[in-house]
Amino acid sequence: MQDTIKQYDVVIVGGGLIGMALAAGLAKSPLSILLLEQNTVAAIAANILDLRTTGLARSSATIFQQMGLWEKIEPLVTAIEKLDISEQGGYGSARIDAREFEMAPVGYMAPNLDLIKVLSDHVQGLQNVSIQTPASLVALEKNAQGYLLQCQAAETELQVQAKLVVGADGARSKLRSLLGIESQHKEYGQSAIISNVQPEKEHQNCAYERFTEHGPLAILPIQEQHCALIWTHSSEQAAAHMALDDDAFLEALEQAFGRRLGRLKAVGKRVSYPLSMTHANTLTAPAAVLVGNAAQSVHPVAAQGFNLGLRDAQSLLVLLQKQNYQLEQLDELLKTYADSRVADREHVIKLTDGLTRMFATQFPAARALRGIGLRVLGALAPLQRVLLNRNSGMRYLNHWFDQ
Ligand SMILES: Cc1cc2nc3c(=O)[nH]c(=O)nc-3n(C[C@H](O)[C@H](O)[C@H](O)COP(=O)(O)OP(=O)(O)OC[C@H]3O[C@@H](n4cnc5c(N)ncnc54)[C@H](O)[C@@H]3O)c2cc1C
Numbered sequence: 001m002q003d004t005i006k007q008y009d010v011v012i013v014g015g016g017l018i019g020m021a022l023a024a025g026l027a028k029s030p031l032s033i034l035l036l037e038q039n040t041v042a043a044i045a046a047n048i049l050d051l052r053t054t055g056l057a058r059s060s061a062t063i064f065q066q067m068g069l070w071e072k073i074e075p076l077v078t079a080i081e082k083l084d085i086s087e088q089g090g091y092g093s094a095r096i097d098a099r100e101f102e103m104a105p106v107g108y109m110a111p112n113l114d115l116i117k118v119l120s121d122h123v124q125g126l127q128n129v130s131i132q133t134p135a136s137l138v139a140l141e142k143n144a145q146g147y148l149l150q151c152q153a154a155e156t157e158l159q160v161q162a163k164l165v166v167g168a169d170g171a172r173s174k175l176r177s178l179l180g181i182e183s184q185h186k187e188y189g190q191s192a193i194i195s196n197v198q199p200e201k202e203h204q205n206c207a208y209e210r211f212t213e214h215g216p217l218a219i220l221p222i223q224e225q226h227c228a229l230i231w232t233h234s235s236e237q238a239a240a241h242m243a244l245d246d247d248a249f250l251e252a253l254e255q256a257f258g259r260r261l262g263r264l265k266a267v268g269k270r271v272s273y274p275l276s277m278t279h280a281n282t283l284t285a286p287a288a289v290l291v292g293n294a295a296q297s298v299h300p301v302a303a304q305g306f307n308l309g310l311r312d313a314q315s316l317l318v319l320l321q322k323q324n325y326q327l328e329q330l331d332e333l334l335k336t337y338a339d340s341r342v343a344d345r346e347h348v349i350k351l352t353d354g355l356t357r358m359f360a361t362q363f364p365a366a367r368a369l370r371g372i373g374l375r376v377l378g379a380l381a382p383l384q385r386v387l388l389n390r391n392s393g394m395r396y397l398n399h400w401f402d403q
Contacts, residue, residue, distance in 0.1 A: 005148070005159045005160065005161050006034070006159075006160050006161070007032075007145075007160075007161045008032045008033060008034040008130075008160060008161065008162050008163075009031040009032045009033065009162070009163050009164065009325075009327055010026065010031050010032075010033045010034070010162060010163065010164045010165075010166060010327075011033075011034045011036060011147075011149060011160055011162035011164075011165050011166070012033065012034070012035045012036065012166045012168050013036050013137045013149075013165065013166065013167050013168060013169045013173075013174070013175045014036070014037065014167065014168035014169030014170060014173075014175075014292075014294065015035050015036070015037030015039075015120075015123075015131065015133065015168075016037075016168065016169075016170060016292065016293070017054075017112070017115060017116065017119065017292075017306060017309075017310075018168045018291055018292030018293070018306070018309040018310065018312070018313055019035060019037070019166075019168030019169070019291075019292070020035070020116075020119040020120060020123050021063075021067070021119060021310055021313050022166065022168060022291060022313040022316065022317070023035050023123045023126070023129050024067050024069060024119060024122050024123055024126070025063075025067050025313060025314070025317040026128070026129070026317065026320075027067075027122075027126050027128065027129070029128070029320065029321070029325045030128070030325055031128060031320075031325050031327075032128055032130075033126075033128055033129045033130070034129075034130050034131075034132060034160055034162070035123065035129060035130070035131045035132070035133075036132050036133070036135050036136070036137060036149075036151060036160075037131070037132070037133040037134065037135065038133075038134055038135065038136035038137075038169075039133065039134055040133050040134050052111075052112040052194055052228075053109050053110065053111050053112065053196075053220065053222055053228040054109075054110050054112055054115060054303070054306050055080070055107050055108070055109055055110075055207075055220060055303035055307075056077065056107055056108040056109075056110050056306070056307065057106075057107050057303075057304075057307040057391060057392055057393040058105075058106070058107060058392040058393065058394055059307055059310070059311055059392060059393030059394050059396065059397050060306070060307050060310050060393070061073075061074075061107075061108060062394070062397060063310050063311070063313075063314045063397070066314075069118060069119070069122060072118045072122070073110060073114075073115065073118055074108075076110060076111065076114040076115075076118070077108035077109060077110045078108065078109045078205065078221050078222050078223055079104070079105035079107075079108055079205050079221075080098075080105055080106050080107045080108065080109065080205055080206075080207045080220070080221060081097070081098055081099055081104040081105050081106065081204075081205040081206070082095065082096065082097050082098065082099075082204070082205060082206040082207070083095070083096040083098070083106065083206070083207050083209065083387075084096075084206055084207070084208045084209070084260065085208075085209045085210075086208075086209075086210050086211070087210065087211040087212075088210060088211065088212040088213055088256055088257075088258075089213070096387065096388065098388055101385050101388060103385070103388045103389075103392070105205070106207075106388055106391060106392065107207075107303075107391070107392075109220050109221060109222050109228060111222070111223075132151070132153060132158065132160075134153065134154060135151045135152065135153035135154075135158060136151060136152045136153075136174075137149055137150075137151055137169065137174050137175060137178070138150050138151060138152050138174075139178065140165070140175070140178050140179075142286065142287070143161075145161060145163060146161065146162045146163040146164060146165065146287045147161070147162050147165050147287060147288065148160075148161050149161075149162060149165065162287075163287065163327040163330075164287055164288070164289070164327055164330060165287065165288045165289075166288075166289050166290075166291060166316070167179075167288065167289070167290040167291070167294040167295075168290075168291050168292050168294055168313075169294050170292070170293045170294060170297070171276070171278045171293045171294070171297035172278075173280075173290065173293075173294035175288070175290070175294065176280055176290055176294055179285040179288050180285070181280050181281060181282055181285060181290070182280075182281045183278050183279060183280045183281060184277075184278065184279050184281065185276060185277070185278045186276060186277045186278075186353075187276045188275045188276060188277070188299060188356060189234060189235055190215055190232050190233060190234055190235060190238070190274075190275045190299075190356075191232070191233060191234075191235050191238035191239075191272045191273060191274045191275060192230050192231065192232050192233075192238075192272070192273045192275055192300055193229070193230075193231045193232075193233065193238055193241055193242065193270055193271070193272050193273075194228075194229065194230055194270070194271050194272075194273060195228075195229045195267050195268050195269060195270040195271070196222065196226050196227065196228055196229065196267070196268040197219065197226065197227050197229050197250075197253070197264050197265075197266065197267050197268070198225075198226050198227075198264070198265045198266040198267075199219075199225070199226075199227055199261035199262055199263070199264055199265065200261065200262025200263040200264070200265055201261045201262040202225050203219075203221040203225060203227055203261060204221075205221050206221060207219075207220045207221060208220070208257070208260060208261075210256070210257055210258075212231075212256040212257075213256070214231070214232070214233040214234065214237050214241075214256065215231070215232030215233050215234070216230075216231075216232045216301045216355070216356075217229075217230070217231045217232070217253075217256055217257060218230045218231075218303070219257060219261070227261070229253070229267070230300060231253070231256075232275065232300075232301065235274065238272045239272070242270060242272050246266070246267050249267055249270070250264050250265075250266075250267055253267070275299055275300070276297070277296075277297065277298055277299055277349070277352070277353060278293075278296065278297045279295070279296035279297075279298075279345070279349060280294070280295050280296065282338065283295050283312075283337065283338045283341060284334040284335070284337065284338050286330075286331070286334075287330050287334075288334075289316060289334055289337060290312075291309060291312040291313050291316060292306075292309030292310075292312060292313065293305065293309060295309070295312055295341070295345070296308065296345055296348075296349060298348055298349060298352040298353075299352040299353065299355075299356050300352075301352050301355045301356055302348075302351055302352050302355060302391075304348045304351070304352060304393075305348075307393050308344060308345070308348045308393075311341075311344055311393060311396055311397065312341060314397065315337060315340045315341060316337055319333050319336055319337055319340070320333070343396065344393075344396035347390075347396075
């Protein structure tokens with residue numbers, strides 16, 4: 001047991017993308033920060049997330065610009081300029097060219113490994129941020145100064161004191177449960193198969209979203225004319241598709257996706273990822289706050305989870321900056337934070353859950369309605385503009401560092 005207790009202004013539990021982004025955003029603050037991560041940075045980089053490519057909304061690009069990180073991220077991303085939304089076996093489809101609305105790019109595809117590397121390299125060089133890894137939060141105790149956190153670090157136990165503790169520790173947040181914050185959980189009984197594919201034709205920076213008989217299928221533009229694949233299936237179908245050899249898998253994929261990009265010539269390593277939704281009933285407790293997946297983890301159908309989590313982090317950063325990083329009046333700040341996140345969370349939770357349910361039903365009437373909906377979307381420019389605007393996440397951004 002370590003006998004000296006280190007004191008920090010802020011302890012961030014969880015060094016995933018959102019925890020690291022929050023630490024990066026606090027770089028210019030006078031606060032002392034500890035980032036606690038149960039895995040080593042090398043292990044984070046080597047885990048299942050490797051294969052994932054995250055769709056960054058314009059809100060995320062703006063936040064990274066404001067953090068001074070965009071110039072490092074931009075060379076690694078692929079811009080999305082067009083959207084192609086269709087349903088397998090249905091007549092409706094919508095093709096939206098964001099350049100016609102002067103709203104291109106609508107977003108960017110960023111390989112997770114690259115994002116993790118940029119963020120972790122940056123955070124490791126920050127004067128006011130200490131990183132403790134591998135160290136896992138195991139218990140905490142409220143006291144007059146904030147919280148005393150008990151952590152398991154390699155072979156020793158560690159105690160740290162925080163004025164403010166931030167839970168960025170993912171969907172199964174330990175901090176959330178230690179604080180007694182209840183959450184709603186829903187299993188979709190679905191898994192996403194993630195991989196990369198090489199199409200015959202150039203992707204031309206178009207993102208394809210297709211609702212197939214198994215579930216939503218996204219084929220998204222990435223570097224060197226490859227595409228990232230996210231294909232949602234029922235858990236049984238996902239297992240069956242994972243068991244196929246590459247040729248049979250590509251055949252099944254082509255059958256569902258069609259030949260919009262010509263033949264699909266090759267597929268990379270496949271990983272299957274079970275899908276669920278969890279959202280915390282409240283985002284705060286005295287001197288404690290949740291961000292990212294710890295606050296809400298949503299179905300990836302609309303590529304919103306990271307973007308929403310980054311806006312959580314940004315909102316917290318704005319509020320801390322607005323009160324000159326004084327941590328004495330946290331109650332008011334935390335209430336404002338929770339209030340500021342209501343509309344954005346509700347929008348994304350309803351959107352992702354609604355899309356998942358709407359496109360899961362294969363009844364003929366439902367299919368016909370979806371077809372009409374897609375055709376209307378394909379024909380109506382004002383509706384397309386609304387969709388692009390909503391997807392950008394910009395309406396939920398706070399102004400920051402510019403007041
Ligand atoms: C298939 C799929 C595709 C997706 N695609 C997109 C997309 O295109 N766009 C998008 O916006 N979002 C997407 N998402 C969602 C996005 O990946 C997540 O919302 C985001 O990565 C969450 O980051 P986080 O840092 O909050 O949580 P996590 O990535 O879960 O990180 C939590 C961290 O906390 C650490 N931790 C946990 N417990 C402890 C503890 N007790 N002590 C210390 N550390 C702890 C963990 O080791 C981990 O490093 C997708 C998700 C899936 C499943």
